[in-house]
Amino acid sequence: MKIRVDVMLKSGVLDPQGKAxxxxxxxxxxxxxxxxxxxxxxxxxxxxxxxxxxxxxxxKMAEKLLANLVIEDFKVSVx
Amino acid sequence: MKIRVDVMLKSGVLDPQGKAxxxxxxxxxxxxxxxxxxxxxxxxxxxxxxxxxxxxxxxKMAEKLLANLVIEDFKVSVx
Numbered sequence: 001m002k003i004r005v006d007v008m009l010k011s012g013v014l015d016p017q018g019k020a021x022x023x024x025x026x027x028x029x030x031x032x033x034x035x036x037x038x039x040x041x042x043x044x045x046x047x048x049x050x051x052x053x054x055x056x057x058x059x060k061m062a063e064k065l066l067a068n069l070v071i072e073d074f075k076v077s078v079x
Numbered sequence: 080m081k082i083r084v085d086v087m088l089k090s091g092v093l094d095p096q097g098k099a100x101x102x103x104x105x106x107x108x109x110x111x112x113x114x115x116x117x118x119x120x121x122x123x124x125x126x127x128x129x130x131x132x133x134x135x136x137x138x139k140m141a142e143k144l145l146a147n148l149v150i151e152d153f154k155v156s157v158x
Contacts, residue, residue: 021145032125033123035124036121040117044113064107
């Protein structure tokens with residue numbers, strides 16, 4: 001089963017990478033660019049066949065390793 | 080309108096970051112970890128209100144700036 005974990009900075013946290021991307025897009029001539037946020041996505045192939053258990057496990061992975069919960073939120077989904 | 084661009088390494092391209100995450104997860108005691116791929120996600124707030132045009136625009140942004148099409152694939156979606 002393939003699990004996907006999306007990790008984004010929390011909404012209140014300054015995102016310099018997103019800001020830089022926004023400026024670069026405007027400089028390239030794209031109009032109407034507002035707030036830009038950059039994040040990570042991690043796709044994990046797991047042996048687990050029970051969907052609920054796989055999601056539960058992926059949440060633990062996110063909490064332990066993939067996301068910094070002080071500044072980041074994560075979302076787990078099954079592909 | 081909020082547009083989301085997912086950028087992942089193409090399947091044939093070596094992904095050292097994904098490999099490192101996979102090893103770290105195994106070392107942390109998670110079992111049955113297979114292939115791990117790491118990618119980027121960029122969420123862009125755009126002024127465009129026409130969905131088709133916004134997607135079209137976002138594809139251009141990905142081709143010009145957000146993705147390196149030699150080694151990366153991208154996917155555009157509307158949030």
